[in-house]
Amino acid sequence: MGSPQARVPSLLCFAFSSLLLSACSSSSDLDVLLKLKPALTGPGGSGLHDWVAPNPSSLSPTAHCSFSGVSCDRDSRVVSLYVVFVPLFGYIPPEIGLLDGLVNLTLAADNLTGPLPQEMAKLTSLRLLNLSNNGLLNGSFPGEILAGMTELEVLDVYNNNFTGSLPVEVVGLKKLRELHLGGNYFTGEIPEAFAEIEGLEYFGVQGNTLTGKVPVSFARLKNLRGLYLGYFNNYTSGIPPEFGLLSQLEVLDMGNCNLSGEIPPSLGQLKNLNTLFLQVNKLTGTVPPELSDLGSLMSLDLSINSLTGEIPMSFSKLKNLKLLNLFRNNMVGSIPEFIGDLPNLEVLKVWENNFTWKLPENLGRNGRFLELDVTSNHFTGLIPPDLCKSGKLKYLILMENNFFGPIPEGLGKCPSLQKVRIAKNWLNGTIPAGIFNLPKAEIIELNDNIFSGELPREMSGDKLRILSVSNNWVSGEIPPAIGNFKNLQTLSLESNRFSGKIPAELFSPQNLSKVSISGNKLTGEIPDSISQSPTLGLVDLSRNKLGGEIPKGLSNLKILSVLNFSWNRLTGEIPDEIRVMTSLTSLDLSNNDLSGRVPLGGQFLVFNDSSFAGNPGLCSPRHGPCPSPLSFARNHTSFTSLKVIITVTGLVTVMLFITVTVYVMRKRRLERSRSWKLTAFQRLDFKAKDVLECLKDENIIGKGGAGIVYRGSMPYGVDVAIKRLVGRGGGCNDHGFSAEIQTLGQIRHRNIVRLLGYVSNKDTNLLLYEYMSNGSLGELLHGPKGGHLQWEMRYRIAVEAAMGLRYLHHDCSPLIIHRDVKSNNILLDSDFAAHVADFGLAKFLQDSGASECMSSVAGSYGYIAPEYAYTLKVDEKSDVYSFGVVLLELVAGRRPVGDFGDGVDIVRWVRKTVSELSQPSEAASVLAVVDPRLSGYPLESVVHLFKTAMRCVEDESCRRPTMREVVNVLTNLPTPAVAEPNLL
Incomplete structure (x- = not known):
């Protein structure tokens, strides 16, 4: 060995070499990230704005570590790349393999395209690989890239477009804990070999098109906590009884995957199970009482199967149960009393079965109830009084049963109610006034009962969309307060005993699409306010005692498809303006006292004679000449002359008004043209003024509910479709609208009409689309x-x-x-x-x-x-x-x-x-x-x-x-x- 003095230079040299290597590696990672950016973002993408090269004069070896989504270790090597919910619209380039220090690669919900590069095989340090929710990564999954990823613990490619067989190469990943392959187009069977991944805790293949049998071998995966096998897979077997051996399992989701056979009682051995979803299958037999041994169970969904029998009495032990879905089966018996005693029950849905008897009186007393749906059974008795004791009840749906008695007063004091659907029963008495003043109610359906009395004078509720009280015995006048439901879309009051006049306020809600008040005893005239409700699609005022003439202005109802004024006492002539109501497909004016000619042409070509029958004073030129006008107007000559004078005067006034209006509008348009702004989502070789010059009647190629469409010929021979939005002002000042349009402008798909940009000012928005030469x-x-x-x-x-x-x-x-x-x-x-x-x-x-x-x-x-x-x-x-x-x-x-x-x-x-x-x-x-x-x-x-x-x-x-x-x-x-x- 050398002396200590001799070793000092060697140590210094080694330390210097390590430092130099670290600096070179970090510099290399910076270069790689800068190469990745243009590929990841793509030509139409955005994001990664701070991924820019630093100034050479202030170059720091850690500069790239501050990039968004980038994390480094102590040596400034990139160990984590975490970019989620960024509209990149690019692809993963081969250079990704140069970041060989990566431990976490998460590129999720970024709209990336595929395929995956083979160079990813170099990422041998990866522990987490998450490419989920990109949706466009397509082709077969390249399982060979996994061969060297021996440290991988999480592989998540959920919700993409991978095809072919499931990648069997994952079997070699001995440290894998989570494997998420759902939401793709994988086909074939689930490999039995997957059961060799002993440490697997979560396994998901839901939402593919897999076939074959559910692997029994999965029962060997003793560490499994979540098993997701359902949704559009098409298995040819039932639930393996061996799954009862998965002692750590917390979630078993096998909904909607064509399972057959009975539910294995062995599932009751899963003491840690909190969620069991088996809905939308072909399961038969009874519900196993052994499921009551699932002491941790919170959610149980067995709906849409062919189950029979009763709810097991042993279910009283399910103290943690929050959701119980049994709807659309063939179950019988009653709802046991203990259901009302389950301390955590929030949702009970048992509709479309054959249950009988009455609902437990204590239902809702646990103070947690949110939803109850028992539609289409054979229940009877009173509605339980404490359903809204929690003050949180949202949905009360009791339709198509045999309930009787009054509505409990407490339901009218339940501010959380959003849907009250108790139609088609035998309920009676006066409807509590509070029902019509529920602040969150969206749907109130009380029809087809035997309610009586009058509706309350005061009503309110900004969220109510559907109100149906039809087919009862309700009397009195229709309250004008119905107009307070500003967002009402459907009003059904037919077949009652209402009297008096139709209040003008009834037509004031701006989104009203259906009004049916037929079969009552209403009198007076049809209010003119009907023509001020342009969203109406159906109006039925038949079988009343209404008089007067058919209101003018019906042509304002641009989307009206059904109009029924039959069996009343209407007089006068049929308005000629109905001729231009092209959306009207059903018209019934029969059995009134109308007179004159049935107009010809236009939309009247659609209607047959039954639309006008029972009006003795009417004649139809389609069946021969009508009597001379003199015979109809002999006593009305002076009145007719007056009408002519008034009409001519009106026409002159209107023409003068139009002339002045056109002049003023043109002048204002010229003034506003200076403030038009073009926002482009790709390179456009034209300007806002080029677009505005195309807004001429001769360029109109379509009209619809959203606006008018023009064909625009731009400079350099480019044609675009220009959509002028109707009723949508605000232009660039409408930040919500601008945000929506900005998002739409990023959409790129070969089967989607591309939004090129938009032109706007403070009053108008013009959307610019690529032009489709062959129309619709x-x-x-x-x-x-x-x-x-x-x-x-x-x-x-x-x-x-x-x-x-x-x-x-x-x-x-x-x-x-x-x-x-x-x-x-x-x-x-x-x-x-x-x-x-x-x-x-x-x-x-x-x-x-x-x-x-x-x-x-x-x-x-x-x-x-x-x-x-x-x-x-x-x-x-x-x-x-x-x-x-x-x-x-x-x-x-x-x-x-x-x-x-x-x-x-x-x-x-x-x-x-x-x-x-x-x-x-x-x-x-x-x-x-x-x-x-x-x-x-x-x-x-x-x-x-x-x-x-x-x-x-x-x-x-x-x-x-x-x-x-x-x-x-x-x-x-x-x-x-x-x-x-x-x-x-």
């Missing part, structure tokens, strides 16, 4: 050239439109509900590729996973999902229903409404047509409804699309597929060859 699917399919759109092209359009909706629902951030899916909102480019359009005013889903959004306009007539009539809310499944209607249009070549008679849409027509077949089959069903203009189509392919459409238009939203599943079904065989359309 609706115009093409239902126009004169629809017969030339043959099957191959129809199928391709269906697939491409589905892919666009899938992106909105599952892959973009934030997720988007379209809310107005229809054939006219599927646009076709020069190659007839489909692009989903007109979702600019859609509501965004929050990251918390809320799936409902409020809607004042829920779509277009004929496309609206049936549940909207009850909830007035839309979600992803509402879009799925609308898309199903579009698919039926493609199959049948018919419009959604108007071809089948009053009140019948395409869904009802298809169901009726199919149900009447003498020898029903899939092929016969298609042949009965298929577009006769189609020739030489592949029957198997049409049947495939037809079956998908019928799944999409299921009445119950829970039975409809997701758009992700729709795409998967449509892109599987049989798939027709793509052909060019014949449009000659």
